[in-house]
Amino acid sequence: MAPSALGVGRTPSAPLAVHLSNVSRTYGPVRAVDGLDLDIPRGQTVALLGRNGAGKSTSLSMLLGLLPPSSGEVRLFGAAPQRAVREGRVGAMLQDGKPIPRVTVRELVRFVASSYPAPLPVAETLAIAGLDELAHRRVDKLSGGQAQRVRFAVALAGDPELIVLDEPTTALDVAARRAFWEAMRRYARRGNTVLFSTHYLQEADENADRIVVIDRGRVAADGPADEIKRTVGGSLVAFDLAGAPSAGLALLPGVTSVEVHGDRARLRSSNSDATVMALAQRGAIRSLEVAPASLEEAFLALTTALTTAPTTAPAPARTQAATQRRTAAPIPPHAKEATR
Amino acid sequence: MITYITLEVRRTLRDTGFVVFGIGMPVVMYLLFTNLGISGDDKRETAISLMVGMAAYGALGSALSVGTGLAEDKTIGWLRQLRLIPLAPSHVVAGRALTGSVIVLPAIVAVLLAGRLINHVELAAWQWAALLGLLWIGTAPFTLLGLGNGYLLTAQTTGVVNVSCNLGLSIVGGLWIPSTNFPHWLRAISDWTPTHRFADLGWSITEGHAPGLLTTLTLLGWLAAFGGYALRSYRVCARTA
Known part of the structure; x- marks a missing residue:
């Protein structure tokens, strides 16, 4: 029929197709969805x-x-x-x-x-x-x-x-x-x-047009793919330490995280130009590579950060970042066509 | 909703198990019981009374199978999928019940045809019509019982419970063996079963009179009881699904 x-008449046109406001779902003690907007x-x-x-x-x-x-x-x-x-x-x-x-x-x-x-x-x-x-x-x-x-x-x-x-x-x-x-x-x-x-x-x-990363029942990140990649440290800068100590690398301009595997250091940087300049001054440019962070890395960085946090509450900085992203200007419909 | 009923009826009739056990079995049992080791007047009487009994048994099995199918659909997620299309939930339930009212017909018709064509049962035209009509309407409580089981229980449990209901109610209700052969206490129970009263609708017609008031009232009572059960099961299912 x-x-x-x-x-049942059609509801009047609403600008939003989907609206979820502070939605939670618990199964006993488990919070499957925790304040989703x-x-x-x-x-x-x-x-x-x-x-x-x-x-x-x-x-x-x-x-x-x-x-x-x-x-x-x-x-x-x-x-x-x-x-x-x-x-x-x-x-x-x-x-x-x-x-x-x-x-x-x-x-x-x-x-x-x-x-x-x-x-x-x-x-x-x-x-x-x-x-x-x-x-x-x-x-x-x-x-x-x-x-x-x-x-x-x-x-x-x-x-x-x-x-x-x-x-x-x-x-x-x-x-x-x-x-x-x-x-x-x-x-x-x-x-x-x-x-x-x-x-x-x-x-x-x-x-x-837009990616919403969900982790632990919350929005961990929300925005266009490029923006998400940028917010978790836009680029990866890798080079050989050649025996030099890795101490102090985290303090270089733009660096948000440091990983050292054997002799190779991998820096995540929000400003790869400044990071590379600083590395050049230290003479640490052997086998230097600069690459944009893949979405995969962005995703892992976002979700593992929350998972390894000691309490159920995400790190304050992360929450703030997520909130900022959420309140950012809405993406116009068909932004996909426009950006392609 | 017609398209929904069409879809569900089609699915049921393509189920080999339904065709073999729901339609074939009552016919085979009817022909066996009426043609092995009896003859003469006995045979003529048995051919009539067992025709009603086996048609009722076939209709009962078919009606209950609606619930078995429903429980399976719950398990595979078909009921969930139905909640995501514009079909109203009330129409899904009504559609299921109406599907039940369609799929009981083949078993009733098959047994009555076997009675007429193979066992040469002779009844007046109005008796055939009334028999078919009353046996058809009389399945309503059993469809609701099947739906109640299907909504409340898991697929496996529904299968077992429905088969138990089918056999238990058929035997105690006197659909296979006349309850006149039962010991006194069992006969007293049998009189109150929905299946006995259901078949009694048919037996009164073959005896040439309308169903008695007690039979009608007892069946209406069971209709209300199974209806309430189906509604309650549906609510439980809607809460947990």
């Missing part, structure tokens, strides 16, 4: 990045209205998540479901599409998800990668304004992954909002 027959303007593509157990899936479950938060507020398009779902504005692809038995791909997609007020044509959904040739096959007889494409088709079938994808490219091979992101970009270009969680840092970097 079409939702319009239920007497997240605002996503319409049209943005956001990656939720975090390790296993960081609180990504719990956050997405609350965001979709599957799980009530212990405290805090969740709104989708200015309304309760259940309402946004009932209005057909949300499509989602969960990670934990197994394929349903004894239904063909086409039957499943047709059924899901029929529940939305303005779905994509079934043939188009199947084509986008690369399922043309599997349409008559039973969902429970597909390979892992094929089943993943079916989940994608289910999320897309209703042509929703917001699509939420929990680790969407798991089990996809390289070609399927590329095809998936191409389809996702096409979908986002039509003004839709995309929120996906991932372990693949490069994937977040390449496909999202």
Whole structure:
């Protein structure tokens, strides 16, 4: 039955597709999500990045209205998540479901599409998800990668304004992954909002306007990929100590951390020019290398810093940095196109 | 919601286990019990009363299987996925119950056809129609019992509990062996079972009269009880899922 027959009108346009305000979820003594704040303007593509157990899936479950938060507020398009779902504005692809038995791909997609007020044509959904040739096959007889494409088709079938994808490219091979992101970009270009969680840092970097790093149920960092890389010490400066002592390196201009492996020192620096100048004055430039910090390193630096903190509260400096980033100017929709 | 029911009915009818045990088994048991070692008037009477009993048994199994399927869907995450599309939760529940009302039909029809075509049971046209109609409507309490189990229990437990309900209620209700053969105390229990009263709807029709008031009231009582149970189970499931 079409939702319009239920007497539910669409909620008035809200500027935010997603609004999470101080959302927490506890399981007994465990705080899976701990005061999460997240605002996503319409049209943005956001990656939720975090390790296993960081609180990504719990956050997405609350965001979709599957799980009530212990405290805090969740709104989708200015309304309760259940309402946004009932209005057909949300499509989602969960990670934990197994394929349903004894239904063909086409039957499943047709059924899901029929529940939305303005779905994509079934043939188009199947084509986008690369399922043309599997349409008559039973969902429970597909390979892992094929089943993943079916989940994608289910999320897309209703042509929703917001699509939420929990680790969407798991089990996809390289070609399927590329095809998936191409389809996702096409979908986002039509003004839709995309929120996906991932372990693949490069994937977040390449496909999202904005990356939100989640650790221990909190936002550890939030911003464009470049900004995140910059905030954790934009560059890595490495050189051979050649027997010289490593003491004092941490005091050089720009240096935020020092690692010494054997004879090689690796400095993380927020100002690599100043660091290199200072090293040159010390004559410590044997096999000198300067490289931008990879997103992977940024991610590890952010999450391990919190994990190794002695108390559950993150280091004050980190909290402050995260807060600053969160209150930074919002990224305009389609910033991705503009920056490419 | 029609599309949802279509989907679920299709899934059920593609289940080999459902077709073999839900439809095939009652027919085979009916033909065995009515054609081995009995003859004459005995055979004619048994052919009629057991036709009703086995149709009821088949309908009971099919109705309960709605719950078994539901519990499986809970485990694989299909119920969660349904909460992420615009289909209202109340429509999902109603759709499941209506699916149950559709999938009980094949077993009832198959046993009645076996009675008519193979055992040459002769009834008036209105009796056939009333028999089919009453056996169909009368499955409602069992669909609700199955749904209650499915919402409340895990997939494995639901399977075991539903099979126990199926066999226990069939035997004690006198669907396999007439309760007139039971010892007195068991017969007293049998009279109050939903299955006995369910089959009694059919037996009264084959005897040429409308179901008695006590049968109707007892069944309505069970309908209310299983309805309450299903609702409570649904709430527990909605809280924990």
